[in-house]
Amino acid sequence: MKNMRSYLKSLSVKLPDAAKRLWHGSLPEYLISSADLGAALIYMKYWALNCLTIGKYMIEMNLRLGPAGSIRTLIRNPWLFTLLKVNGLMRRYGRGRTGLYLESVCMAVNSVVTGNIDMLRQMFHHPERMVINEDLVPVDIIHAMGLDAYLLEGMGIMLPIVDPESATKYIDVAENEGMNPDACSLPKTTVGMVIKGHLPKGIAMVSSNLPCDAGAASYTFIERAYGIPTYRLDVPYDFTNERAENLFMEDVSAMIAWLEERTPGRMDWDRFREICENRNRILELELELWDMIRLRPAPLASEAVWLSHLWNVNVTPDYKESVRHFEKIVTLARRNIETGTPATVNERYRTVVWNPPFLNFSDIFNWAERTYGLTVINDSMTYHHHTPINTSTPETMLRGWCRTVMQGPMVRHTRGPAENYLDDIFRMVRQFDLDMVWVANHVGCKGGQAMNGILREKCREKGIPLLVLDYDLSDPRIVSHDNMKRQVEHFMDNVMKAKRIDQ
Amino acid sequence: MNDEKQRVMKVFRELLEDPQNRLVDQAAGSGRIPVGYSCSFVPEPLLMADRLFPVRLHATGVAGTEIADNYLSSLVCSYTRSLLEFAMDERYDRIRGFVFVPSCAHMQRLIDNLDYLKRPGFRHVIDVPRKRCDFTLKWQEEELHMLADKLSSHFGVDTSDAALMKAIDEWNHFSGAVRAIGELRKRRSPPITGVEFHHVVMASLASPKDLILPYVEELHRKIRHEEGAGNFRARLMLVGGHLHDPDFIRIIESQGGLVVADRFCTGSILGLMPVQVDGDPFRALAEHTFEKTLCPRMMEDFDRRLKAIMDTVKEYKVDGVVLEIIKFCDLWGVDSMPLVNELRKEGIPVLKLEREYRLGGEGQLRTRVQAFIESMGR
Numbered sequence: 012m013k014n015m016r017s018y019l020k021s022l023s024v025k026l027p028d029a030a031k032r033l034w035h036g037s038l039p040e041y042l043i044s045s046a047d048l049g050a051a052l053i054y055m056k057y058w059a060l061n062c063l064t065i066g067k068y069m070i071e072m073n074l075r076l077g078p079a080g081s082i083r084t085l086i087r088n089p090w091l092f093t094l095l096k097v098n099g100l101m102r103r104y105g106r107g108r109t110g111l112y113l114e115s116v117c118m119a120v121n122s123v124v125t126g127n128i129d130m131l132r133q134m135f136h137h138p139e140r141m142v143i144n145e146d147l148v149p150v151d152i153i154h155a156m157g158l159d160a161y162l163l164e165g166m167g168i169m170l171p172i173v174d175p176e177s178a179t180k181y182i183d184v185a186e187n188e189g190m191n192p193d194a195c196s197l198p199k200t201t202v203g204m205v206i207k208g209h210l211p212k213g214i215a216m217v218s219s220n221l222p223c224d225a226g227a228a229s230y231t232f233i234e235r236a237y238g239i240p241t242y243r244l245d246v247p248y249d250f251t252n253e254r255a256e257n258l259f260m261e262d263v264s265a266m267i268a269w270l271e272e273r274t275p276g277r278m279d280w281d282r283f284r285e286i287c288e289n290r291n292r293i294l295e296l297e298l299e300l301w302d303m304i305r306l307r308p309a310p311l312a313s314e315a316v317w318l319s320h321l322w323n324v325n326v327t328p329d330y331k332e333s334v335r336h337f338e339k340i341v342t343l344a345r346r347n348i349e350t351g352t353p354a355t356v357n358e359r360y361r362t363v364v365w366n367p368p369f370l371n372f373s374d375i376f377n378w379a380e381r382t383y384g385l386t387v388i389n390d391s392m393t394y395h396h397h398t399p400i401n402t403s404t405p406e407t408m409l410r411g412w413c414r415t416v417m418q419g420p421m422v423r424h425t426r427g428p429a430e431n432y433l434d435d436i437f438r439m440v441r442q443f444d445l446d447m448v449w450v451a452n453h454v455g456c457k458g459g460q461a462m463n464g465i466l467r468e469k470c471r472e473k474g475i476p477l478l479v480l481d482y483d484l485s486d487p488r489i490v491s492h493d494n495m496k497r498q499v500e501h502f503m504d505n506v507m508k509a510k511r512i513d514q
Numbered sequence: 515m516n517d518e519k520q521r522v523m524k525v526f527r528e529l530l531e532d533p534q535n536r537l538v539d540q541a542a543g544s545g546r547i548p549v550g551y552s553c554s555f556v557p558e559p560l561l562m563a564d565r566l567f568p569v570r571l572h573a574t575g576v577a578g579t580e581i582a583d584n585y586l587s588s589l590v591c592s593y594t595r596s597l598l599e600f601a602m603d604e605r606y607d608r609i610r611g612f613v614f615v616p617s618c619a620h621m622q623r624l625i626d627n628l629d630y631l632k633r634p635g636f637r638h639v640i641d642v643p644r645k646r647c648d649f650t651l652k653w654q655e656e657e658l659h660m661l662a663d664k665l666s667s668h669f670g671v672d673t674s675d676a677a678l679m680k681a682i683d684e685w686n687h688f689s690g691a692v693r694a695i696g697e698l699r700k701r702r703s704p705p706i707t708g709v710e711f712h713h714v715v716m717a718s719l720a721s722p723k724d725l726i727l728p729y730v731e732e733l734h735r736k737i738r739h740e741e742g743a744g745n746f747r748a749r750l751m752l753v754g755g756h757l758h759d760p761d762f763i764r765i766i767e768s769q770g771g772l773v774v775a776d777r778f779c780t781g782s783i784l785g786l787m788p789v790q791v792d793g794d795p796f797r798a799l800a801e802h803t804f805e806k807t808l809c810p811r812m813m814e815d816f817d818r819r820l821k822a823i824m825d826t827v828k829e830y831k832v833d834g835v836v837l838e839i840i841k842f843c844d845l846w847g848v849d850s851m852p853l854v855n856e857l858r859k860e861g862i863p864v865l866k867l868e869r870e871y872r873l874g875g876e877g878q879l880r881t882r883v884q885a886f887i888e889s890m891g892r
Contacts, residue, residue, distance in 0.1 A: 151578075174778075188851055189850060189851040189854055189866070190846065190847070190848055190851050191843075191847025191848060191850070191868075193589070193841070193844075193847070194844050194847055194848055195844075198848070204852075214651065218813075220644045220813060221852075223619060223844065224618050224619050224811070224845045224848075225844035225847070225848050226845035226846075227811075227813060228810055228844060228845050228848035228849050229848050230813070231810070231816045231848075231849060231852055232848070232851050232852045235852055239684075243644075243645055243813040243814060245643050245644045245650065247639050247641050247643070247653075248616045248622070248639070248641045249639070254656075255641075258643075258649060258653055260716070261649045262649070262872075265647075298709050320716050324582070355606070379642075392605070409825060418866065425619065428625075428626060429623075429626035429629070429630065447812075457590050457619050457620055457623075457842060457844065458619035458622065458623055459588060459589055459617070460586075460587040460589045460590060460624070461585070461586045461590045461594075461620065461623030461624075461626075461627065463585075463587055464584050464585030464586065464587070465585065465630050466551070467628065
């Protein structure tokens, strides 16, 4: 009774805040505070589209798994409820934005919703042919083999983006099991979800030595927890030569043979060709987009660039929808250029975000835009050196695909000499006419931390202002959102001598 | 007899005071070439060819890492920070070449920062794969050939198969002598403590093998028929990454735990196993590298790591395992999770200790070890 009373009391204390959050994330609040009618209509359109996509899937899930099966799935995977808050995320991203820029951002969120729904289908509907892939092993080959796949770290990435606090309980579970608290919070979240049994098992797993020690090492635990066979790809340290390419190709070929032996999947090279062609088309469109955002002020920026890449290139590179998404984004950027409409009306500063974007506070970019006219043009997770995959033979396709993996973000920058890391930053500064560099100084990313000293001195030599923004990828308890904002404010006030535009 | 043992032990202790000890100076003075290395994946025999000799880089006695922290940040493992600090302090100035392995993110960035701050005249990175299979073994063999060619052209030394075979013989003789002392620890009442043995191993790894060998053999002769290193409450095994400072073991032993087995990077178990050559010496060294190094960076080796510990526990009649992990080491930090679970499942008591490279928090360490030994009912 006493417990019940204290529970009700704590609930009543939390209630006003919860109601405030609910109101701030709601459609009516957006409509009231909307910049103009056009913005309200765009937001409503994507709000409805997201609801429709989710609603349709809930019906499909009921039909496929039956009502009892659906309820069981929801109970076993409670994080699904967090994903329902996606419109709140779109609301945060959309704040203060208008026109085609707002549309591109909403479109990026909608592409994530659509892609996520398809991932859920693969997670829950065909367990007998479902393979787990680690986040830097693209799904292309698994899909070309006719298998289903889901990204084990996918939810560890998505959950804190949608709800900043949602990964913390999993982080606590992993630490309580004995995982070192200073490890990256993404593998900690993933391990926590595995321990809680909140992610389905599948029949096999493909992981790698990427992107970091904690991520790679966590698969020893996960493999034992799931008791399923695991193949581990090994990207060499110095990967920019033919010898390394050959080694990795041999490894990937062995992985295909391994999967054929242990799963019902069979390699279909024609299907793989289609997937590679899809990738090539996305690459073409993305490079066109990058060319356009070089303009000052940029026609599109921020989520339209990084979120589009994060999901459509890293998670669903083989989807026709991903090509369509980039086609639409490029069209919107072109239209903004033609009409002379900048993404940010007051674009005063341009920056790159180096290292993974702030998962638990990704709307900091929106805040920076509204506060200082500071636009995030591109980020290290998006920036790559990909070249089109030659689709003439299986051998050329495999080589091209391997090269794409090895040159991918977080592979290129965590391997090889420091030049791989540093040169890309300074190349981006030139390519995108940037005014500063932001380093997303994730406390768990030791490889990145250890480059800050050199980077600081190199930036000083070149006269490039550098903000090293301390944070934790998925855990807002380590560095609060207010603290992160203060770091930006101090940098903008003291180094950039910038005037706020929101006052 | 005890005085004679202490006299030899004093030599080992003194040799560990400086990363470039008097034997390194003596060898360098006679025209030989010291080559530093920082990871067990570097095959020592290759650095013993012709006039070369390997020096395991350590920073024992490092007082602080203020300069290194500016570059590597304070969130990176203190071993790499200590090495960088010593390098910046010219403490490796007589080492003429460096061979590294990007064994983890920390070590990889140490190489980058050294290149930036103090690029050595000769430095080479061996790209050791993170799994062992036919094609990675072949790759590793090629890597060793590349290193041999580079050493040969830079220093003008002979790294031919014949020179390598000679070096392997020398290594096998040296490691056999150290192992012979280690074997004595299997006895019910070993004639050497854990801290003494670690002095021997560390000093040996940091010195030219031929020059330190007489001391190792002398020590063996003096203690092989001796009994009893004292009264101890429990026999312990140390497992983990880099452990250089023997004082860490001294504190453990001060609480009544005798360290009888060492399964860590700079330990003797598997680390000092002989190289078996059956044909090509480069191939043998490639195989040896994968065989002797039980690091969690090797993605598919967990079962072998676990088995090596279990076997050692049985062989050395170990009562409990102390898992020592340098703070911020992700490889050991994450790997310890399943490792501790599995060992406890087998009924082996485990104490997991996070520590810094240099000795610190002695009081806390004492309390934890004491509580651990008591928890075993000893």
